[in-house]
Amino acid sequence: MSTETPAKEVPPAGPAGAAPRRPAPRRTWLVTVCAVVGAALVGAVLIAVGDARTRAAAGYFLSYPWDTFSNAWYAVRDAYVALLEGAVYSPDLSGKGALGPISETLVNATPLVLGGLAVALAFRVGLFNIGGQGQVVLGAVGAAWIGFAWDLPVGLHLLLALLGGLLGGVLWGGLIGWLKARTGAHEVITSIMLNYVALNLLNFLLSTRGFQRPPYGQAISEQVDAGARLPLLLGSPLRVHAGLLLALLAAVAVHWLFSRSRLGFRLRAVGANPEAARTAGMSVGRLQVVAMALSGGLAGLAGASQVLGVSGSVTGSVAGTIGFDAITVALLGRNNPYGVIGAGLLFGGLRAGGVQMQSTTGVPVDLVGVLQALIVLFIAAPALVRAVFRLRAGGGGVGTELAGGWSR
């Protein structure tokens, strides 16, 4: 039996009270850049390992070691160049087509920004909205249903369809908040369960008349009326749509909410210290319901913008992995609305570039998922990044404002 105290295993982090609560902006940037670079380095190793020629050269490594390195270098360079060309600019494209990569980046970034804002909003109130997936589904369903089942004038139809998406998300998110406030059920568990309930609901609807598209052979919804579609911003071949403006507007709104409004102040108070907020006379439960409803509404808008802006109809995979990617976006954006925009653009660019990378160099697009996860992992553990890149100590990692366990 060991009698040692765990004191020597304690990590050398300063006490919470003494360390500065917010890391200095410059150092935050440095950690972010280092995290991206670190992830890219790990990604480079994966690309080299996955490259068949590099593996072949490694077979005779001892006779010609240089072959392995040069092949690996070419594979990594080609993949990352293709990634950049697919996300930003490609010299092969001219005229309007030159805007193609940027347009794809923005199309991918739009739902990520909206979803990221949803997660960030909940984070700021001390809640973890892992249920973005279900809220996106409900938003998509609400928007699509109003989009094809109702018959309305052009402008109004779009507005109501967006509202339908918003309401779908508000319902699904608010339910999570209500369950937490009323019964104390932890939001992480209820939202994971509601994700699956939403998915099954979607599958049910996609096999039901009135929602499914005739002749009822495929699991796809009816087509949304042209009058309810979000207009394209740059004309036909480029897919970037007005959902982007919606996302930017939402970011401004969230920023206003937290920095200027009374409701936002209360929400932040609940996030900072629920006990203190309760003592100050705020209704913590009600504010948690409001926060989850708002968060769900933003995620619902992400679903609506996918349906009304990109696909025009709902399929079983309408939500993709938006709900989970949104968590990484919120973490990278450090729960700041404008940070979320930046993070959404970065990950949207990675997604758009990843498709290009897969088609020209054959490196699977799944690599982007690894990069994304690694970036967030490094961001979430600043002590690790500082140790690797030998930076000076700063503040804590992201997510520190969250309650840790199930019990709270």
Place this chain on the structure above:
Amino acid sequence: MSAAEQRARPEAVVVHEVLEQPVGLRKRVVTGSLLVLTGAVTVLGWGLGSGRGDATFAFGGDTAVRVPDLTVPGTLTPVVLGALVVVLGLFQLVRGFRARRGPLLVGVAVAAFIVSFLCWAMSGGDAASIDVVRLLRQTLFLATPLILGALAGVLGERSGVVNVAIEGQLLTGAFTAALVGSLAGSLGAGVVGGVLSGALVGWLLAVFAIRYRVNQVILGVVLNAAALGFTGWAYKALMQSDTERFNAPGQLQAVPIPVLSEIPVLGPLLFEANVVVYVMYALIVALQVVLFRTRWGLRTRAVGEHPKAAATLGVPVLRIRYVNVVVAGGIAGLGGAFLSVGTIGPFTENMSAGKGFIALAAVIFGRWTPKGAVAASLLFGFFAALQTLVGVLPYGSAVPSSFLSALPYLATLFAVAGFVGRVRPPAASGEPYPA
């Protein structure tokens, strides 16, 4: 006490009556009405709504002694069972059962409901039947990865580390088992590889949660994303380019246990499985014993409830957490190995398909005990098995399969919302130490 002492105090009386917590009126009314409602639905929906056919429950399997088929009338059975539940509900409303009868009551109601539902589904045709042994075998088969994942979750959370990364551990285990199994040409090596890779993910979870103090739920989500991305990448970059070399492990064969597999019903159900399932049996028993009957288990639970108090008594909090989380990762990795080499053999993309999250639900539904987690996993597995089986019954297509597959999640929602009694997690679960 010695015999002399006992003689000296003959008036000492030991009362063997256990004091029970009385059931509150509100809870009695709620559960009672729910029971009456369930019974009424059973009578009206499954009973009176049924067709004219009989329902046959078969007990298959290749045992020497066979259990005869059981054929019951399709209408009368649901009516009788539903009426029974209504009576139980009325009794609960009027007099009230004891608190500890609660789980039994719920069990009886659920069983009556399901049997009635099956009778109804079979009553639409002439000679429809369900092979109960096949249904239960399928249940165990589908529940095995859930059970292993849930055991991993229980072990981690009991020592105070929330494991949302079960999904990632299952996926990594499935991938590595297929890869190593193919490269080494040995299924045993594949299974060991799966276990080790799950433990590796567990170790990552432990390092980032304990040393770098990352929020554990966020960490789990990120590790899941990393596992999904990495296995998806490796599947496309390696396995698809050379399937023969990297993704053709073959599959574990069922090993019938000589005498036990001849027991009617139980034999084919429990003792004609592959080696992973047998290891799982051992793990279930071992974990239940270790957690509640050994010194290590006592310390684990202490660390999960109140790490500071445990540390004051000299328990090495962080070491206990590290070991438990890594071992738990290995257990989940075994579940992953079952998914690939234990069932179909090769790995496919996103093979775990959310099973890790269901396992997490089973942990909570089972109230953080191995026994409970196993029961919850079996329940979830049963619903999944039912879904595949009911579709072919005469009335089966009238029930949307999405409804059946949403049931486990709805049940968990009800459970955590406190409708089926309070669930209380280990107090320090998710909290970094030192705080």
